[in-house]
Amino acid sequence: MNGPEIHVEFAPELLLFVPQARPAGTLKAATDGVSSLGHVIESLGVPLTEVGALFVDGREVPVGHVPAAGESVTVRAVAHPQRVPGAPLRFLLDVHLGTLARRLRLLGVDTAYEATDIGDPALAARSAAEKRVMLSRDRGLLRRRELWAGAFVYSTRPEEQLPYVLGRFRPELRPWTRCTACNGLLRGATKEQVADQLKGGTHRTYDVFAQCTECGRAYWKGAHHEQLEAIVERALAGFGEDR
Incomplete structure (x- = not known):
């Protein structure tokens, strides 16, 4: 120019x-x-x-x-918190933000994620079709006109990415309600309903389970629960409804 x-x-x-x-x-x-x-x-x-x-x-x-x-x-x-008018607040993350996607799902935030590189045009088209905010570190992707909405994720560290997204958009948090693998909603399940996914020690030790209504994956308070609980508690303390 x-x-x-x-x-x-x-x-x-x-x-x-x-x-x-x-x-x-x-x-x-x-x-x-x-x-x-x-x-x-x-x-x-x-x-x-x-x-x-x-x-x-x-x-x-x-x-x-x-x-x-x-x-x-x-x-x-852009001002924080950022309001996205016209649709329920939902996100779409590209292939480089898998950990962030799982942590948002852990908090009950509707988060679609592409585990493979489907290309910028396809991502932008999905953002528009599903009215999802595109989260990415790809500046070229965020400049595509067909995006519904988007935001640049400034940090490469998941422990910094999560509070940034929560602070920028202030989504409603509903921990333990979504599948971290596929984003489906969870429901309570009996041990018998998920028995085929349990090893012997788990079957003997745990009695409370949840199951994804989409992919069928079973959840229980296993060895990593304390780490996940810490993520949830920090998010609620900083960005819960009473903040």
Whole structure:
């Protein structure tokens, strides 16, 4: 893009995407008199999923605003908690976020997950068809126009990813109600109903079970329950309904 320039100032949270604007958070960008401000911002490397309010010379403008030469633009980060209107809050995660997907399901959050790389077009199409918020670290994927909604997951560490997503979207938490393997809903089950999935020691030791209504997987308070309970307790303490 060549042409007259505008002055752009980015919120500190967005400098990850525009290293050329560091350390002051500002840069100059060329305009062509046709492209929208949203297009200009994305061309600089910032997915619009991460952009909040936009201001031009002190007045708020939509992403469709066509910038003129000499304008000063302020780009704020998306506000937290972020509200996604028009559908129940549900998520779709790409192949790189499997641990995050399982932990969201552990908390009862409706979370679809693609365990194989089906490609950006297919992910974006599923996000739109099922009205799910796409969570990803793939900036190109988050720039696809057909997405229902999306968010960049800033950390590579699951213990940081989970509180970030919970803080950004504040989903309703209903721990122990979803299958961590397939996202199906759980229901109580008798030992006889899940006996074919139990080894001898488990069959003798445990009496309380749940089973996925979709894939049939059995659940009980096994050896890893304390670790899972700790994840649940931290989430409820920080992001439960009474917070």
